[in-house]
Amino acid sequence: MSAQLTFYTNPMSRARVARWMLEETGLPYDTVVLDYGTTMKAPAFRAINPMGKVPALTHGDTVITENAAICMYLADLVPGKHLAPPVGSPARGPYYRWISFMGPLEQLMVAKSTGGPLAEPAMAGYGTEDDLVNTLEAAVKDRAHLAGDTFTAADLLVSAYIGWYLQFGLLPARPAFAQFAARHRERPAAQRANELDGPIPDRKPA
Known part of the structure; x- marks a missing residue:
């Protein structure tokens, strides 16, 4: 995997779920901690997530928000970890x-x-x-x-x-x-x- 993963978070938020998933993958990633009401609402982050909320994940030019989407996206990046059932399986x-x-x-x-x-x-x-x-x-x-x-x-x-x-x-x-x-x-x-x-x-x- 060549594109860089960058994780936008605040530890006192539901972004802790995405952090756990990132750790399950074993993939390297950068972390950007944002503050409520300031950097989380600043134009630089709103360019990534217009909602001004975490979690958000960038993978190169791809932006993923919402814990469920982040978890499913990451699971598919590491098929060898079996964090998602195979496509087409009953599971x-x-x-x-x-x-x-x-x-x-x-x-x-x-x-x-x-x-x-x-x-x-x-x-x-x-x-x-x-x-x-x-x-x-x-x-x-x-x-x-x-x-x-x-x-x-x-x-x-x-x-x-x-x-x-x-x-x-x-x-x-x-x-x-x-x-x-x-x-x-x-x-x-x-x-x-x-x-x-x-x-x-x-x-x-x-």
């Missing part, structure tokens, strides 16, 4: 499914964090809270992997978000959630990523 379906499922989960968790009433099920992308939480619990209960028999970006993304929202008290503390998050948090790449980013303050995310 590719659940791989896409559970990565995409983090979208509705994020909607619900952000809605809960505001303390206001949740949207009507017919209007909300996550349906009802019970349906979403129960579906996620059934997916991870007594399982090590979500897509096939090996660790993939789906396991990384789902376990990272479960751990994040357990920490902030937004997901119910069900044993299946705690076990799934803990299992993958012990991976060497996850440990390296946490050492690079440092501890997360015990507070709700802004």
Whole structure:
């Protein structure tokens, strides 16, 4: 791989997920730490991500934003690491499914964090809270992997978000959630990523 990878982040953000994925790949990358409200909103970074938010990844002239997209893109860069099931395999379906499922989960968790009433099920992308939480619990209960028999970006993304929202008290503390998050948090790449980013303050995310 000749093009340079550059990772734009703030360690007190969801960009920690992308950092973990970068560490799983073993690829060399540069890190640019941005500050909220200043360099993250400056013209130089908005030229990369007009949203003025992290994470963002550049690979040569290619720009990738959003944790799910970054994880899938990186997995495909290193096929020998088996961080994505082979194209055309049955495991590719659940791989896409559970990565995409983090979208509705994020909607619900952000809605809960505001303390206001949740949207009507017919209007909300996550349906009802019970349906979403129960579906996620059934997916991870007594399982090590979500897509096939090996660790993939789906396991990384789902376990990272479960751990994040357990920490902030937004997901119910069900044993299946705690076990799934803990299992993958012990991976060497996850440990390296946490050492690079440092501890997360015990507070709700802004």
